[in-house]
Amino acid sequence: MISFSDRLSAILTAQKLLTRDQLGQALKWQVDIGGNLSDIIVALKFAGHKQLAAVLSKDLGVTLFDLKHFEIDPGIVKIIPLNIARRYQIIPTSKSADSLSLAMADPLNIFAIENLPEFRGFKINPVISPFHDIQQAIELYYPAVFKANINDLLEESISPVEIIKPEKNLFSSSPDIDYSGREAPVVKAVNLILEEMVKTNASEALIEISDKRLRIRFRISGLLKEQELSLNGPDASIIARLKSMSGLEITKHDVYQQKRFKTGILGRQVDFNITVLPVAFGERVVLRLPDKIQVVPDIKDLGFADYAAGILSQVSRFSSGLFLVCGPGGTGKTTTLYALLKSLSSPDKNIVTIENPVEARLGGINQVAAEPDIGFTFAAGIRSILLQDPNIIMVGEIGDYDTVDMAVKSALTGHLVLSSLDTDTATSAVFKLIDMGVAPYLINSSLIGIIAQRLLRKLCPHCKEAYVLNKKVTEDLKINLHDIVEPKFYKAKGCPHCFNTGYSGKVAIAEVLQFSQKMRELISALASEQAFRQAACLGGMQTLRQAGFDAALKGQTTIEEVLRLTEPEV
Numbered sequence: 001m002i003s004f005s006d007r008l009s010a011i012l013t014a015q016k017l018l019t020r021d022q023l024g025q026a027l028k029w030q031v032d033i034g035g036n037l038s039d040i041i042v043a044l045k046f047a048g049h050k051q052l053a054a055v056l057s058k059d060l061g062v063t064l065f066d067l068k069h070f071e072i073d074p075g076i077v078k079i080i081p082l083n084i085a086r087r088y089q090i091i092p093t094s095k096s097a098d099s100l101s102l103a104m105a106d107p108l109n110i111f112a113i114e115n116l117p118e119f120r121g122f123k124i125n126p127v128i129s130p131f132h133d134i135q136q137a138i139e140l141y142y143p144a145v146f147k148a149n150i151n152d153l154l155e156e157s158i159s160p161v162e163i164i165k166p167e168k169n170l171f172s173s174s175p176d177i178d179y180s181g182r183e184a185p186v187v188k189a190v191n192l193i194l195e196e197m198v199k200t201n202a203s204e205a206l207i208e209i210s211d212k213r214l215r216i217r218f219r220i221s222g223l224l225k226e227q228e229l230s231l232n233g234p235d236a237s238i239i240a241r242l243k244s245m246s247g248l249e250i251t252k253h254d255v256y257q258q259k260r261f262k263t264g265i266l267g268r269q270v271d272f273n274i275t276v277l278p279v280a281f282g283e284r285v286v287l288r289l290p291d292k293i294q295v296v297p298d299i300k301d302l303g304f305a306d307y308a309a310g311i312l313s314q315v316s317r318f319s320s321g322l323f324l325v326c327g328p329g330g331t332g333k334t335t336t337l338y339a340l341l342k343s344l345s346s347p348d349k350n351i352v353t354i355e356n357p358v359e360a361r362l363g364g365i366n367q368v369a370a371e372p373d374i375g376f377t378f379a380a381g382i383r384s385i386l387l388q389d390p391n392i393i394m395v396g397e398i399g400d401y402d403t404v405d406m407a408v409k410s411a412l413t414g415h416l417v418l419s420s421l422d423t424d425t426a427t428s429a430v431f432k433l434i435d436m437g438v439a440p441y442l443i444n445s446s447l448i449g450i451i452a453q454r455l456l457r458k459l460c461p462h463c464k465e466a467y468v469l470n471k472k473v474t475e476d477l478k479i480n481l482h483d484i485v486e487p488k489f490y491k492a493k494g495c496p497h498c499f500n501t502g503y504s505g506k507v508a509i510a511e512v513l514q515f516s517q518k519m520r521e522l523i524s525a526l527a528s529e530q531a532f533r534q535a536a537c538l539g540g541m542q543t544l545r546q547a548g549f550d551a552a553l554k555g556q557t558t559i560e561e562v563l564r565l566t567e568p569e570v
């Protein structure tokens, strides 16, 4: 019987995708540098990813395998060592007599693995699963093997003369962590730190280097776990690598720098928040992992003030229309959307989402992942969702005209549509829609409400200090003191509980826009954004800034934090 790899190579050459000679060259490269054969073929410019994928899915007849809904016998997993599983993105799924079913992300890797000693005596029966699913399965089924001690790994891998090349423009889309084993030692060390954070569910990591010692402290379930390592010399390359990954200035050592960055770890995109603080002996890095959506909160548990939570819980009164959640990236919009969906969910309602990526699984809701790379955009997703006759549609984000056009059309044809928009305030969302090309009368007939939100740093409860703010300052800042006679505010001091930052955790604030007749008229008349915002405030909208001052009055955050993250009052 013809082997799978012979069939593959016959298909690749018959389709004139690449010659036998080119295939041979690519295989040799793979032996030398590792990695996926598809990637190498693309890198060598023999063929494009799309061409490869098209030919493989059409002609190969390999089954798509859903790893997520399949339990693998741990005894079978043991057949393949972890390093092979990771290197080639494979995981064995079942075994019968001499044949082994193998889920693979790249079927072309069959060439590399069929001759490995681990597979001797097995007839390999490949099935294809998405890269991310395989990554997750590997982490799920190899936990004991993977529990590498970061201490050991760091000691063997860090060299004091490592030179880091600045990587430009990687901050918004840092490449996924490379699991092929090709990276430089310092890259590997940084990856291990990030992985360790994700795996141990650490909320923070503090990295300090001084006097030939690298000190890493992880905060896990509120407690600090310390790793202290000896280095061959003072080594700043770890900090340089972290700065380059996150897009911070590598050469600046005497300023406070902060940024969010995203990178692929253990098969999913993870957001990190990095803060670099200059200290006497060098720099100190605090990495934070924003809270994952593990349990979808109820609306009342989102942390908003009562008035905002109250308006949110009224969205369920609508059976059609468009409701938007706004704010810059990383302000918790998805969590709010999920909480809203949870409040709307009931057995008699058909709820479908289109998301990129699906951040958490919601019970009783059909969630679809958008894949813009292959043309399955949000707009295309809504089109296919409408065929399922849903009552409620959640669209991850409105970012272009096609998406907003489909969202508005759905909202006007009997569907309740929830989505998010990247604007600073609730009022500016209306004008963003106009800028995107939505006619004012369509906005008026479809939009039912808008919430804009922020996450402010929460004061550390162990060290915050009260102070009285000068009356003139409260007046200048237009802080509504709600007739409190002796208003107290709090400042960040710093203690071991908060790594001396003064803050720990986040507090959510919101402004919620409900449309009055007057506001609808202003939209129709294409009035200025300022006039519209004034009308919204007169109509009772509490602004983000005021919501922030209220949180500061409650001792949850500082005035500085409110001023930094909210817009001035109009």
Ligand SMILES: [Zn+2]
Binding pocket: 460, 461, 462, 463, 464, 493, 494, 495, 496, 497, 498, 499, 500, 502, 503
């Ligand atoms: Zn503290």
